[in-house]
Amino acid sequence: MIALALAPPLQALARKAACALRMALRRAALTAAAMGIATLGAAFVVYAGFLGLAVLMGPGFAALSMGLAFLATAACLLLLARANGHTARFTPPAPDAARHPIGGPQTPLNAATVAIFTLAFLLGRRLINRRGPSHKF
Numbered sequence: 001m002i003a004l005a006l007a008p009p010l011q012a013l014a015r016k017a018a019c020a021l022r023m024a025l026r027r028a029a030l031t032a033a034a035m036g037i038a039t040l041g042a043a044f045v046v047y048a049g050f051l052g053l054a055v056l057m058g059p060g061f062a063a064l065s066m067g068l069a070f071l072a073t074a075a076c077l078l079l080l081a082r083a084n085g086h087t088a089r090f091t092p093p094a095p096d097a098a099r100h101p102i103g104g105p106q107t108p109l110n111a112a113t114v115a116i117f118t119l120a121f122l123l124g125r126r127l128i129n130r131r132g133p134s135h136k137f
Contacts, residue, residue: 006115 046066053062 006119 050062050066
């Protein structure tokens with residue numbers, strides 16, 4: 001009886017969740033494609049710079065100067081990140097007994113939570129009763 005009353009809202013919720021998942025996957029795929037194309041574009045810009053420097057000073061010195069420029073840029077970015085405090089540091093949370101008391105007030109249950117729990121409980125009892133009389137509680 002309860003299962004029949006909850007079926008349409010649960011089906012609507014499942015459809016909305018599936019639609020949201022499809023949209024999230026589509027957005028993730030488009031973002032990944034954009035990142036791949038941007039990386040390829042950056043590689044071509046670096047290669048064009050290398051070709052230009054190779055004409056001026058030879059391929060060996062062009063590769064050396066571009067490598068040093070990239071290392072200097074990376075070092076500056078790391079120093080800037082460290083100066084702003086954006087390095088990853090683990091700080092364990094301080095225990096706050098007043099914030100999370102063990103026997104503190106509990107949040108009230110809403111009707112949907114109680115209905116879903118009851119439905120799952122009854123379904124579990126029915127599955128256990130299918131196994132035979134030796135598994136009854």
